[in-house]
Amino acid sequence: MSNHVFSAQERAVIYKVIEQRRDMRHFAGGIVESEVLARVLQAAHHAPSVGLMQPWRFIRITDLSLRKAIKNLVEQERLQTAQALGERDDEFMRLKVEGITECAELIVVALTDKRESYIFGRRTLPEMDLASVACAIQNMWLAARAENLGMGWVSLFDPQQLAQLLAMPLGSKPVAILCLGAVDKFYSKPMLVEEGWASEKVLSELLYNNQWQQQ
Structure with a gap:
């Protein structure tokens, strides 16, 4: 067998990891061993990027006071999002949207500055x-799941305020706050489905032939 062909068992593992990946909000504290964190970040760095620009930057947040400041930014946006939702505001406020102070590792993923040169x-x-940064985050998510770690993508924040808090250069932009660490269990379904906030669409509704909405 050629060394570039995966076995049926190896393929099954890949699909299992993809299917069981979850956007986690509940964490069990602890630590992520340095070699494990290195593997997860290297997986992110292996992501494809347009023009090989590698626009991702990773900021590991180890200062507890900085974690709390980031949590405050998220809470501000959570309240504003609830107001924007109107009649679903109370329902939204009951949802857990982050695990910033409970997760083992907190990482902010950002777009680099001077991207116009690419x-x-x-x-x-x-x-x-x-799109390239999103690929890196997805790689990281799958690697985390393979390491039996949970990861959650938090997007409730004002990017300018977070950039200022992290002393980011002009032109750069934070796009994700990632909570990473051990969990007591993985959700059997996406949390928003379990909580009754949304339902999943089936692939057949989203797959077209030749032209838009042509089944």
Whole structure:
């Protein structure tokens, strides 16, 4: 067998990790061993990027006071989001949206500055830098699940305020606060489904042939 062909068992493991990945909000504290964290971050760094621009930057938050300041930013946005939701505000406020002070590791993922210099693949689609960062985060998520760690993507924050808090350079932009660490259990379904906030669409509703909405 060629060494670039995966066995049926190896393929099954890949699909299992993808299917069992969850956006986690409940964490069990503890630590992430340095070699494990290195593997997870290296997996993120292995992500594809348009024009090989590698626009991701990772900021590991180890200062407890800084964690609390980030949590406060998230709480401010949570309240404003609840107001914007109108009649679903109380329902939204009952949802757990982050595990910033409970997770073992907190990592902010950001777009680098001076991205305008990268034209390859971005002349008509400048947002491909964000798409590249999203690929890195997904790699990190799958690696974390393979390591039996939970990860949650928090997006409730004002990017300018977070950038200022982290002394980021002009032109850079934080896009994700990632909570990483041990969990007591993984959700059997996405948390928002378990909580009755939303329901999942089936693939057949989202798959078109040749033209938009042509089944």
